[in-house]
Amino acid sequence: MELKILLRTLVFFLFVNSINSQQKFSKRAISKIKIEAEKLVEKDHKKTQVMVDKVFSFSELGFQENESSKYLTKILAKAGFDIDYGISNIPTAWTATWSQGNGPVISLGSDVDCIPKASQYPGVSYHMPIIEGAPGHGEGHNSGIPVNITAALAIQKIMKKYGLEGTLILWPGIAEELVASKAWYVRDGYFDDIDFCIFTHVGSNLGVSYGLARGTGLISVEYNFEGEAAHSAGAPWRGRSALDAAELMNIAWNYKREHLHPLKRSHSIFTDSGDQPNVVPSKASIWFYLRDITYEGIMDMYKDANNIAKGAALMTDTKFTSKIVGTAWPRHFNKVIAETMYSNIKKVGLPKWSEKDQILAKAVQKEVNSKTQNGLATKLSDLGKPSSVMVSGGSDDIGDISWKVPTVTLRFPSNIPGLQGHHWSNAIAMATPIAHKGATAGAKVVALTVIDFLNDKKLLNNAKDYFNNVQLKNTEYKPMISKDDPPPIYLNKEIMNMYRKELEKFYFDETKFDNYLEQLGIEYPTLKK
Numbered sequence: 371m372e373l374k375i376l377l378r379t380l381v382f383f384l385f386v387n388s389i390n391s392q393q394k395f396s397k398r399a400i401s402k403i404k405i406e407a408e409k410l411v412e413k414d415h416k417k418t419q420v421m422v423d424k425v426f427s428f429s430e431l432g433f434q435e436n437e438s439s440k441y442l443t444k445i446l447a448k449a450g451f452d453i454d455y456g457i458s459n460i461p462t463a464w465t466a467t468w469s470q471g472n473g474p475v476i477s478l479g480s481d482v483d484c485i486p487k488a489s490q491y492p493g494v495s496y497h498m499p500i501i502e503g504a505p506g507h508g509e510g511h512n513s514g515i516p517v518n519i520t521a522a523l524a525i526q527k528i529m530k531k532y533g534l535e536g537t538l539i540l541w542p543g544i545a546e547e548l549v550a551s552k553a554w555y556v557r558d559g560y561f562d563d564i565d566f567c568i569f570t571h572v573g574s575n576l577g578v579s580y581g582l583a584r585g586t587g588l589i590s591v592e593y594n595f596e597g598e599a600a601h602s603a604g605a606p607w608r609g610r611s612a613l614d615a616a617e618l619m620n621i622a623w624n625y626k627r628e629h630l631h632p633l634k635r636s637h638s639i640f641t642d643s644g645d646q647p648n649v650v651p652s653k654a655s656i657w658f659y660l661r662d663i664t665y666e667g668i669m670d671m672y673k674d675a676n677n678i679a680k681g682a683a684l685m686t687d688t689k690f691t692s693k694i695v696g697t698a699w700p701r702h703f704n705k706v707i708a709e710t711m712y713s714n715i716k717k718v719g720l721p722k723w724s725e726k727d728q729i730l731a732k733a734v735q736k737e738v739n740s741k742t743q744n745g746l747a748t749k750l751s752d753l754g755k756p757s758s759v760m761v762s763g764g765s766d767d768i769g770d771i772s773w774k775v776p777t778v779t780l781r782f783p784s785n786i787p788g789l790q791g792h793h794w795s796n797a798i799a800m801a802t803p804i805a806h807k808g809a810t811a812g813a814k815v816v817a818l819t820v821i822d823f824l825n826d827k828k829l830l831n832n833a834k835d836y837f838n839n840v841q842l843k844n845t846e847y848k849p850m851i852s853k854d855d856p857p858p859i860y861l862n863k864e865i866m867n868m869y870r871k872e873l874e875k876f877y878f879d880e881t882k883f884d885n886y887l888e889q890l891g892i893e894y895p896t897l898k899k
């Protein structure tokens with residue numbers, strides 16, 4: 371018996387010594403360690419489920435993620451992570467750091483905020499708000515940090531057991547829907563000493579891509595006009611309407627739109643349109659998201675918008691100021707990390723969906739007239755490669771981080787394919803077994819990929835080589851915010867104050883219920899009669 375152990379140890383050391391000195395463990399040894407990591411993630415499925423359900427129930431809008439941040443950092447602190455609260459002067463932002471030895475510094479991020487007016491009962495295939503008009507997780511940001519925490523806890527155990535060296539830093543994408551934190555983190559130095567970043571985001575398949583991502587970057591700017599109040603009927607000739615200016619700016623931009631390249635996208639809302647009709651509005655504000663696929667294109671739109679604001683002020687004899695309230699660079703993802711991750715995606719595979727999961731997915735797809743009506747993904751998507759044709763679409767301020775350090779975004783299958791996004795239907799799956807299984811699959815991929823990088827120094831060198839010599843070859847990152855622009859942490863405060871008391875009644879209590887569906891008394895799935 372003892373001889374057997376001795377032999378086994380000898381074989382093990384032969385493996386370790388015979389391989390490239392860049393690797394701590396041989397291919398065979400690390401494969402075994404990775405299988406162990408997968409099992410650790412699987413074993414934590416219950417913990418993952420509770421985290422996903424809990425954050426879903428908090429339903430907090432950008433910059434108001436108080437409960438979510440408090441809850442998630444508590445779990446990390448308990449596991450020995452050092453928490454740094456309020457980074458970049460954002461009260462709900464934080465980093466959680468755990469370190470062993472001198473290895474690479476690995477950043478794991480994901481968003482946490484939700485969508486206005488997207489309140490929705492999970493597991494119900496049609497529109498049924500938990501609280502009418504309240505925010506809800508109609509983007510699925512309740513699942514990403516639970517994915518990262520589950521992965522980090524497994525990685526930490528593996529690092530301790532096998533003496534792998536490195537540092538893990540977890541962080542939340544605060545106010546992603548306002549694209550208003552990550553450029554600030556970069557500006558304030560939180561990514562200066564990071565080797566690479568794995569970002570996770572909910573999707574409807576398990577996937578990763580490299581090169582320029584589909585979609586746009588953007589600048590988010592609010593224009594504030596100021597005129598002169600007057601009695602709207604008694605002395606309208608004495609008034610100068612700030613609202614006229616804001617409306618004229620909007621009209622001018624809509625004319626401009628005809629001459630924008632189709633890859634550009636722009637949208638606006640009025641954030642102040644006066645108080646009541648009988649007072650000429652002395653103040654009015656309009657808020658634009660200006661999007662394009664290149665930094666230069668975004669800055670051109672910004673310049674045009676500034677000119678239009680000047681014109682509108684001139685026409686109405688009003689004044690204006692403007693402020694940047696969010697920015698996002700177009701995203702570029704790292705080839706080496708993406709390829710390493712994709713090999714792990716193939717190992718992990720898609721979750722096994724139950725019949726109930728598929729019934730719910732198909733019913734939701736039908737409800738929203740989706741082009742896709744065949745339920746949840748059962749075939750892995752291919753590794754996303756740079757496309758020769760650029761595609762417009764949404765943005766994510768992970769873009770700024772992707773130009774600072776080698777970065778990828780892992781998309782994990784916690785949601786239903788073919789939904790429109792930023793909508794109550796995108797919340798339906800997000801506290802059901804679909805979200806829970808998708809999060810576990812995502813956590814496995816993150817854990818395996820991090821372990822690959824901890825084990826093999828060459829991977830990180832190659833990732834940095836791609837970053838410095840391919841990605842940065844013709845592009846220089848220039849922040850869109852100045853060193854003084856503050857993060858707009860006042861946003862969403864009033865809306866959250868309006869709903870928080872009501873929402874509190876629905877916070878998930880894992881001490882009394884197994885899952886959130888059970889607490890809400892929802893039969894899974896609930897279909898239209």
Ligand SMILES: [Zn+2]
Pocket residue numbers: 481509511546571
């Ligand atoms: Zn998102």
